[in-house]
Every structure is written in structure tokens, then in C-alpha cells.
Amino acid sequence: MKEKITYQDAGVDVKTGYEAVKKMKKYVEATKTPGVLSELGSFGGLFQLDLKGYKQPILVSGTDGVGTKLKIAFMMEKHNTVGIDLVAMCANDVLCQGARPLFFLDYIGTGKLDSNQAAQIVEGVAKGCKEANCALIGGETAEMPGFYEKGEYDLAGFCVGIVDKDQIITGKDIQPGDVLMGLPSSGLHSNGFSLVRKLFFEKEKIKVEQYLKELGDTLGNILLTPTRIYVKVILDLLERFSIKGLAHITGGGFIENIPRILPEGCRAYIDTDSFPIPSIFTLIEQLGRLEKKDLYHTFNMGIGMIIVVDPKEVDPITKFLENKGEEVYEIGKVGRGEKGVEL
Structure with missing residues (x-):
């Protein structure tokens, strides 16, 4: 018989993934707002819109990453601040059109998942979400052996906000003298x-x-x-x-x-x-x-x-x-x- 090769043999440790989710959960829970209907681990993040006070509610979305600033985090082995950067880059953008951030989702891609490192990253994301008054309602952690250098990862995320149509900021009214x-x-x-x-x-x-x-x-x-x-x-x-x-x-x-x-x-x-x-x-x-x-x-x-x-x-x-x-x-x-x- 040929030798059996498992997913773990290929470099993906499912158990570590489960452990990472457990460690992330307390940070995610801390960002909950009244609109959050789903739990961490669901296939999709559920959010109930509260439309009271809106005449023509418009959803505004933004996505971004942290870029090569992550290299500094790798060098310092400090991973609990770059998540704040991730939220900031997205939430500040939707804010520019007058939108109030509602919820956020993140993505972590890494070669070999380290549950402690992943939890630190999400700790930062959650802190950023609390500063932005939005909920972290989901995300994805992808383990891709051979794709990243040892100990390195990439971060991406997106934010959804809401604004009344007649309150959208576009810059169209800007004029000389402003x-x-x-x-x-x-x-x-x-x-x-x-x-x-x-x-x-x-x-x-x-x-x-x-x-x-x-x-x-x-x-x-x-x-x-x-x-x-x-x-x-x-x-x-x-x-x-x-x-x-x-x-x-x-x-x-x-x-x-x-x-x-x-x-x-x-x-x-x-x-x-x-x-x-x-x-x-x-x-x-x-x-x-x-x-x-x-x-x-x-x-x-x-x-x-x-x-x-x-x-x-x-x-x-x-x-x-x-x-x-x-x-x-x-x-x-x-x-x-x-x-x-x-x-």
C-alpha cells in the first residue's frame, strides 16, 4: 500500500485553525453592536440594519490592506497593532463620504498558522473596530504552505458604512474661497x-x-x-x-x-x-x-x-x-x- 498523506503532512494544521478561532473569539465579542446577529465561525456575517432616522439609506464600502508596514511587525515580532491600521485604512475611507461605519471583516493569509500570532492580529483589529464604533462580524484565516516566508502573513479587510443619500459628501459643492x-x-x-x-x-x-x-x-x-x-x-x-x-x-x-x-x-x-x-x-x-x-x-x-x-x-x-x-x-x-x- 502507498503511504497515506494527510492535509497536515502538506503543511495545513486544521487543529491550529480551531485553536486560533477560540483565541480570537473574546476580541471579536468585544466589538459586538446591536445589529450583529451571527457568531464567529458562521459562513457569513449577519448584520441587521437599523434604518430609523434615514430617508434614503445608502451603504458605503471600502477595502484595503496594511502594505509593507507589516514587515516592521515581523521584525519586531509585535502583531497587536497592525490590525488597528487595517481598520483605519478602511473606516477612514468610508467616513470621507459621510458614512458611519457599521461592520468590518478581515482576512489573514499566512504560510503556517500560529494561533497566538493570529490572536494578536485580531486583538488589534478588534481594538480598531471599537475606535471606529463598528462591529467585527467575521473574517477568514487562510493557511497556504510555501506561499509566505516563515512567520509572515498578509492582511486585508473591508468596511461597510451607512449614510443618508442627501448627506453623502462628494466635494461637488467645493468652490474657490473655501x-x-x-x-x-x-x-x-x-x-x-x-x-x-x-x-x-x-x-x-x-x-x-x-x-x-x-x-x-x-x-x-x-x-x-x-x-x-x-x-x-x-x-x-x-x-x-x-x-x-x-x-x-x-x-x-x-x-x-x-x-x-x-x-x-x-x-x-x-x-x-x-x-x-x-x-x-x-x-x-x-x-x-x-x-x-x-x-x-x-x-x-x-x-x-x-x-x-x-x-x-x-x-x-x-x-x-x-x-x-x-x-x-x-x-x-x-x-x-x-x-x-x-x-
Whole structure:
């Protein structure tokens, strides 16, 4: 008789998968909201919409990953923060159209499943969901031997939110004279890491555990700082003020993301001296000898979310946010010209 070969012999350990789900469950349970009808492990995540107060409810969806920032997590063997990044990249995007996030699903792909590592990842996802006031209602963990390096994985996810049709933010009402206000980022967020890794690790040969006086912390801690989730502060603003446009500053920086909300004939003029630039960006600029346009075409430079408003809204919004302990900066204006950004 020929020797029997099992799924486990091929590199897939089903028992480890069951163990991982058990460890994830407490984190998932902590994100439950009244609309959640299903349990972890169901074939599909069930969510009951509460449509009270909506005239024409519209669902808004967004999907994203964490990108090569994951390489920093592998280097540091710290996996409970990148899930926050995953939620942030999706929830902040749907927020830009005025939507309130409802629920989130994640996907973890790995070569060999480590139940402790997977649980740490989901711990971060759950924390991000709680910050975004949405429920983690399901996901998928895929074990694919030979597809990933040992100890490595990839993350992806998607978020679904809801907004009334007449409250959708598209940027169509933006006009010359409007003001751009910026909410600070928590650092690099989750983009530009291919350049960051090449600069710090390949060119400068700096280790993640190395303390850098310019940053006031180890390089790894600064790089792994989670992406800020803007859901609560933006939803507070939307309840009280007229917001014409929202731009989440991710990959492509200012140069690519701001034009996504500008009508034809409108150009954004940014005063780069109007807000503080975190030291990580200054260090990147110095070590990489990067020009200003390259920096603002790659990174958020300290501003993670941009709000476009009528000039009369600037003072009330500023006072409202400052009373809540939030920082906000008037970073530029909308003028006439070809759609784009001028620094």
C-alpha cells in the first residue's frame, strides 16, 4: 500500500485553525453592536440594519490592506497593532463620504498558522473596530504552505458604512474661497513604507530596536505607531457643521488624495508652514534628501484627514474641536485653477 498523506503532512494544521478561532473569539465579542446577529465561525456575517432616522439609506464600502508596514511587525515580532491600521485604512475611507461605519471583516493569509500570532492580529483589529464604533462580524484565516516566508502573513479587510443619500459628501459643492482644515496624523500611518524600509534599513543600516534621539524613541516603535482612526471626531463634526469635503491622506499623500474631492476648476493651495511636521518626516527628508513635492506625494506629513469648509465655519469648528481637546489647523484654501494641489 502507498503511504497515506494527510492535509497536515502538506503543511495545513486544521487543529491550529480551531485553536486560533477560540483565541480570537473574546476580541471579536468585544466589538459586538446591536445589529450583529451571527457568531464567529458562521459562513457569513449577519448584520441587521437599523434604518430609523434615514430617508434614503445608502451603504458605503471600502477595502484595503496594511502594505509593507507589516514587515516592521515581523521584525519586531509585535502583531497587536497592525490590525488597528487595517481598520483605519478602511473606516477612514468610508467616513470621507459621510458614512458611519457599521461592520468590518478581515482576512489573514499566512504560510503556517500560529494561533497566538493570529490572536494578536485580531486583538488589534478588534481594538480598531471599537475606535471606529463598528462591529467585527467575521473574517477568514487562510493557511497556504510555501506561499509566505516563515512567520509572515498578509492582511486585508473591508468596511461597510451607512449614510443618508442627501448627506453623502462628494466635494461637488467645493468652490474657490473655501478653507482646508487639517486633523493631525499619529505619524506615518500605513503608507510609504517601501521607501521608509529602503531608506532606514538598506541605506542607513539602522535596526528597529535602535534609539534615535531625533525621534525620542526606538525606530521600530515610531514606525509601528498605529494609524489614527478619525470616525468619532468626524461624525461629531458632521452632526453640527456643514462639511463640503473630506480627504483621507494615505498613499499618494496630499498630491493625489486632495484632488479626489475637488470639482473641475478648483485647485488646493497648501501652506506647508501652517502645521507642525512630526520629526519622523523631517528625518526622512534629511536622510533621503527628498524634495518637498516628493514628500507630499508620498506621506501625510503630519495631517491625516483634511476637511473642506466654508470660511464662516472655520472659527466654530476650531472652537468646537479645541473644547474637545482636539488639535486642528487651517492649512490652505481652495482657489481657481486646474484641479490639483500647489504647495
